[in-house]
Amino acid sequence: GAGVSQSPSNKVTEKGKDVELRCDPISGHTALYWYRQSLGQGLEFLIYFQGNSAPDKSGLPSDRFSAERTGGSVSTLTIQRTQQEDSAVYLCASSQTTGGTDTQYFGPGTRLTVL
């Protein structure tokens, strides 16, 4: 079956503009994660959706960042008034359930460049 897909694969924007990044998880997966990977650094957790429960937003770096997940499937990460330090690869992952043993399946990422 299809894996996790993300769009766009690359996004170049000007400082101050808003951007939307999309994630299509694997069908039937109840958990969805967003991470940020900056150049030469590890993965930084951003937000976690678990079924219909309220998301865990503890990793969002500022109130310019928000995310939603519609119908328990597709998720959109929105960054308002982008800054140069927002430049990074944004990775989405999904897992079948919310258990700690579940494998996360990652999308290819969206590379965001803020000029």
Add this chain to the structure above:
Amino acid sequence: AQSVTQLGSHVSVSEGALVLLRCNYSSSVPPYLFWYVQYPNQGLQLLLKYTSAATLVKGINGFEAEFKKSETSFHLTKPSAHMSDAAEYFCAVSGNYGQNFVFGPGTRLSVLP
């Protein structure tokens, strides 16, 4: 709370040599441990995971890792490196629930001819 450290941000080995990538964790609950690999310009994929069954876990591409509770370690090994193993490797720890998933900073493996 969980945390992960990976000793060595960059490891170089010769083709055919032993690969050893170190991972130490901290967890307030019995941990579940994972190794993911990221090839250039690709997303992460699971290499192997420990979920409290056998302490020696075998994964894809000839990799294996051993959970050592006394040392709080989960080091990744491969007896003989191949050029195609060059990638970034991430160790991760999870508790009982998925939202406690924490990745280490990663180790970049280079394989020299």
